Amino acid sequence: MVKWLLVIGLVVLVVLLMNKVGRQRAVGRQRAVPRQPEAEPKVEDMVRCHVCGVNLPRSEAILSRGRFYCGEEHRRQDGA
Numbered sequence: 399m400v401k402w403l404l405v406i407g408l409v410v411l412v413v414l415l416m417n418k419v420g421r422q423r424a425v426g427r428q429r430a431v432p433r434q435p436e437a438e439p440k441v442e443d444m445v446r447c448h449v450c451g452v453n454l455p456r457s458e459a460i461l462s463r464g465r466f467y468c469g470e471e472h473r474r475q476d477g478a
């Protein structure tokens with residue numbers, strides 16, 4: 399009788415341990431998933447210098463009178 403109680407107790411213990419491990423694995427999987435915004439490649443608009451025709455990102459270009467320039471020098475050269 400005591401032997402059966404020990405066996406049942408052991409089985410319950412094993413089941414509880416397995417549940418705990420399973421839950422920890424699930425949490426680990428959830429943590430590994432969310433990482434998209436940093437890996438996403440950001441494509442910036444490319445614009446063309448009105449004087450020399452070089453392509454450069456819009457954020458680095460100088461906009462004057464609706465025309466883009468690669469630098470202050472070319473903007474002045476175009477008389478804008």
Ligand SMILES: [Zn+2]
Pocket residue numbers: 447448449450451452467468469472
């Ligand atoms: Zn230029």
